[in-house]
Every structure is written in C-alpha cells, then in structure tokens.
Amino acid sequence: MTGPATAVPRPAHRDGNVLRWLAAYTASVTGDVIYFLALSWTATRTVGPSQAGLVVAAGALPRAVFMLVGGVVADRFGPRRVAVASDATRCLVILVSAAVLVSTAPGPWLLVPLALVFGVVDAVFMPAVGAFPPRITTRDQLARLQGMRGLSVRLSNSLGPAAGGIVLAAGGAGGAFAAAGLLFAVSLVLLLTVRTVPVPAPAVPERRTTRQELGAGLRYVRRHRLLAPLAGVIGLSEMCFSGPVALGLVLLADERGWGASGTGWMASAFSIGAGAAALWFTVLPRVARAGRGVVVALLVTATATAALGRAPTLWSAVALTVLIGLAGGTAVTLTGALVQAETDPRYLGRVTSLTTLCTLGLAPALFPVAGFTAQLWGAGVFFAGCGAISLLAAALAVAAPALRRAELQGASV
Template identity: 55%
Template sequence: MTAVLTAAAPARPAHRDPQVLRWLGAFTASTLGDSVYHLALSWAAVRGGTPAEAGLVMAVSAVPRALLMLGGGVIADRLGPRRVVLASDTVRCVVVLGVAALVLVTSPTLWVLAGVALVFGVVDALFMPAVGALPPRIAPHDQLARVQGLRGLAYRSGAVLGAPLGGLAVALGGPGAAFAVAGALFALSLPLLLALRLRPLTGEAAKENGTAYGDLVDGLRYLRGHRVLGPLMIVIALSDLGFVGPLNVGLALLSDQRGWGASGIGWVLAGFGVGAGSASLLLGVKGRVPRAGAVLGWTMTLGAVSIGALAFVPRLPVAVAVALAIGLLAGLSGALCGALVQTECDPAYLGRVSAVSSLVSLGLAPLTYPLTGAAIGLWGVGPVFTVSAAICALAGVYGLAVRTVRRAELPR
C-alpha cells in the first residue's frame, strides 16, 4: 500500500511555516552542537595522547555509523522519525554534559573519549536517517524542496559557526567548557522537537507487522525498483566518491604545495561554503527549479570541471573564486538530489532511503581519504584531482543519460 499524506488546507511557504521553523531551529542547534562537540573531542584527544591516538579516537565513530546506518533507517520508519531524533539528541545531551562534568574533576583517558565517540557513532546511525524522514511529516509535498534548501542552509551555517564557537569555548574554559556548550545546544533542540505537530501518514500501519529485517529488505527492494530513486543513488554515490577526497584531504596537500598555509585552506573552504550556502538559499527561497533532473546533471558535470581546475590554479585569490564556483554548482546539485529524494520517495520508506544515501556519503566516501593521500604522494595533486573530477563528471553524465532522472521534476 502506498503511503500518502492526508488532506490538508493550503499551506503557507515553508520559510513562513512555524512548524518548519521549529524543526529548522532544532536542526540548527543540533548541527551547531555536533560541530562544537567534534572540536572539543579532538582537542581533548590531542591533549591526552599522540596525534596518531587522537586520530584513532576521532575515527572510532565512523565504524558503528557505517555498520548500523541501514538499521537506523528501519527504526526511523518503524518508530517514527521525531521519536528517534528526540531520543538521539537526548542521548547526545546527557553524554556530552557528563563528559563536561568529568573534565572538571579529572582528565578523561583516551579510552573514555573513544567510548564517547563510539556512542556518538551509534546515535548518528539513528539520527541521520530520521532527520531525512521528518520533512514530509511537517510540510506539504509541494514545500519539500524548499525545506531541503533551508536544511542545507542551516547545515552550512552550523558547520561554519560551530568551529569558532567551539574554539572560543576551549580558549575561555578548556575542553570542558566546549563540551558544556555542545550539551546546551543539544538540549535547546529538545523543546523545539517536542513542539512539532506531525502530519499523519496513511498506510503506515501495514508496514509495522513485519520483522525489522523484512522491513529492510522491503526498503531495498523498493529503492531498487524505483525508476528515479534507484539511479539517483548511483549518481549520489559517484559524486560523493569523487568529491570528498579532494575537498577533505587533497585541499590540505594542495595548499601546502602552493605555500598558502593553513589560512589558505580556510579561505578556500570559506569560498566553497559561501557558494554552497548560496545554492541552498536559492532553493529555500525559490522553492522549485524547473527541469530539476537536467539541471542536477549539468551542474554536477560543470562542478566536476571546476574541481579538476582547482589543482592547477597558482594563486590563492583565483583558488577561492574557483572554490566558490564549486560550492555553488556542487551545492545546487546536492540540494536537488536531496529534494528529489524527498519528493519522489513514498514517505513510509523515506527513513530507509535516507539511510542508503547517508551510508554512501558518510560511510563509504570517507574510505577514499587514505587512498587520496597515498595517490597524491605517488602521482601529485594534478592527476589525482583530475581523476576525482572525472568520477564526479561521470555521476553527472549518468544522471543525464538516465531518462527518468533527466526528466525528474520537483512539484509545483
């Protein structure tokens, strides 16, 4: 049985809807808290051990996140996404405030910090699919693309503001103060989530009678058979596999070779962030991009060309301009991917579909980090960026070649 939203009165635009704004506030607070937490954890780990040990602590959360992500999608669809998001932020709040209290009385060992990272990895595996499944419960179908744009803008804002906020907290009160700030931000999201009034979905009861494993298989079967979502997952996978290595590892090596230093990395990332934020703002305000599938494919392909060009730019100001173009093009294609997932997917399956998308982005793509670093060491920045750009371009070309993706449209 296909799940559909129950009939509702004509709704106001998402950026004027109190429901959406409450959800957006909760998501922003949670994103800020996550950024502050990661900075506090990395600082505490560096102060408590060697750089290699600190790296291991930071990597611990990736394992449960990758292993449990698909199960998290099943749980989001079975229990309801708000309940899962609420529980996730509650656990984060309690754990982080507990670490803050611990730091006040003693220096936590690396084992304690690794345990905290492990808990966050498990929580992330539940939180991310549930966040992806919430928009259809709070906004009408024709506003989901706008909600996706607002979500992207909130995520970029949280990522940009979280690091300096965490750094200020560490400078004033050490890691304990930063953990306390992160816990307070997670706590701020809770009343906003509790105030949400969810739009009921019909047809969900029939989904709750099977086993969790059956639900997982059913979700994967639904995704594989969907004419748009199945190919779209391949587009997302290829673009992420080609993109995250150069941005997260290659950029640092490129800046070192060019003599731009750490500040150069910051400027390039700032250019990318401004471009990506602008793309999210465009979708959030406009609410619809005509011929979304074709625009997605072309912007992804042009963004790939910009990624390849970045490796051959000799001057920092030009690199910042290229990064701005990458952010704008990749940000728009990414926002359109997310919007099409939201609008094409049956809401009863959205937790599981979001889990597959998140697994590719956050579970598989980071595996390219060591490969990217090793390849640059062997062949240099230019060839590696060119190959990565070719993979991203392949994603765009594939999206344009698949008729159902190319002709996909956002609702009016």
C-alpha cells in the same frame, strides 16, 4: 501530539512549524560540531595525537555500521518519536560526561565509551531527523527547505568551531561537553513542538525482523525507477564534492607554493559558493526541471574540478573553487529534495539512512587515494580524477530517463 502540518500551504521559509524544525536541526548540528571538537581536543591532550584518531574513529565506526539500522528504527516507530528519543539520549550522555569531567581527569576509560555510545545514537538520530521534511511541508517546497538546511549547516560549521574554542578555553573539556549537551537540549525542546503529518498504517501490520525490514528497504530502492539511479548519483557526486575540499585543496596549495593562506582562500571560496547555492534555493519561488538541473550542476562540477588542478594562479583557483561550491551545492540540494519527494513515507527513514551512508561512507575513500596520487603524479591528476567521477555521476543521471525528467512541482514524468 502530531497533526497535519500543511493544512494551509505556505512557503517553507514563512512556516513556523518548518522554522522550528530548522532551528532544532541547527542547534543539533552546532552541538555536533562542538562535541567533536571537544572530543578531539580532549583525546589529543589526554592520550596523545597518535591515539586521538582512534578515539574519534571509535565514534565514526558505529555511526557508519548502524546507520542503515537507524533508518529501520525510524520507519518502524516514526521519525518524530525516534528523533526525540535519540536526541534526549544524546543530551543525557553528553551532560553526564560533562559532569564527570568536572571532578575527574579525562581518560580513555571515559572517552572511548562516550564516542561509541554517541556514534550509535547518532546513527539512529540522523535518519530520523532527516526524514522530517516531507512530513512538514509540501513537495514543491522541498528544494527550498533543502536550501534552508544547507544554510543551517554552513552557519553551524562557521560558528560551531569558534564557540567550541571559546568554551574549551574558558571551561575546559567539561565546559565544552556541557555546551554541546545544552544545544542538544534546545534541539530536543524544539523538536517536541514540531507537528508532522502521520503516515497511514497498513491495513494488516506485518511482523518483520530488523533484517527483513532493512532488506525490504534496499529492495525498494533497487526497484524504484528514480531512487535507484539517484542513490548512485549521490554516492558518486559526494566523492568528488567532499574529496577536493577535505584534502585536495591542501595538496594543491602545498604543491604550488600558495601556503596555508592559499588553502584558506580556496576553502572559504568553496563555502561561499555552496552557501550562495543554498541561499538561492531558499529564496527561489519554484524549481523547474530538477532532474536536468542535477545533470547541469554535475557537468559544471566536473569541468571546474578538472580545471582547478590546472589553475595557473591562486586567484584563478579561488574563482574555480567558488564555482565548484556553487555547482556542487546545487546538485546536493536538488538530489536531496528529489529523494524526499519521491520516497514512499513508509520507507523514508531507510532511504535517508542509505543516502546518508553514501555521503559519509564513500567520500573518505578518496582521502588515502589523494595523498598517493598527489605524491606520484601531482595534485592536478587527483583533481582530474575527481572531475571524472563527477562526469560519471552526470552520465548516470543522463542515462536514467526518470531522473533526467524528474520534477519537484508535481509527479515526476
């Protein structure tokens, strides 16, 4: 049953309906972390390291390929209905796999189909669950909700690997998959209790194919004065935001002789900075000049990232990495809130799938570039390039008046 979730406006962090969605999202993300850890570990032990990557890629590829289709499905049937159905499917698939692993040794015959099915279902679930915020809170609370969501992701990424390691050691692959399945079940139960504001149906329903609806969504973004540049900014900024953390820090620490502990210090510093940004937006009563905030955050990210490649000591690198996490987290929170605030609810699933694809699809493009660049010219050149990408994102934001002047307190100017 759905109904108005915001009849009595209240801060998102005090709204039980919002907190139930957040708890469902946290359980889901933690389940994802445990699932991917269990899949990688089981594949490595079963088929060896050389083929384990192929098993994991079997899940990542359909998720990327079907992500935009997942957005169409969310808009056609409603994000709540699609999120519940896909969450139930994920839960069932993982629990059945766990039951099979209790009595049978794992092998490619199980792991590859599991990764493929999970990847397809995840491509439907992610746009649907990401389209909830405008339907459960008010426009001026979207930045706060994005901050709460960021804290949720940090919590899941911190606790998930530890919990996954414990259940893997105690119950093996079957126990780990069962734990992930139970978390998806918790997420499902919580989602069933979340109330959403229904979107008015068009007076004359149009019968369109999936391809036509996808094309309509892409045209909507392309013609929108704010969403078009915002999608470009998100894609460019995520390339810089994810690349240095995923691989660049390892290359820099190895080049400077800081060792694995140096990598750990910088990675932790980045998480602290990003977590601080999420916490700040969670407690901040209101966000003024969101568009200008995006520009400033991207400029700081660009400067700090370029400087990181020239850091003379480990501790100066740690300080700069905190700043990158803080500025990058700010940009992610504000751009996410603006997407949620500005998108017509009828297109929100498709727009969410597009921005998610930008986040997941463009960042890995820097991974092979990072290795070659560090080998030929050093890690400093790689970080300078990342800074240039972030600077380009800032320039795009400045060049778009609708984005530069965007507000979250009311209609953007």
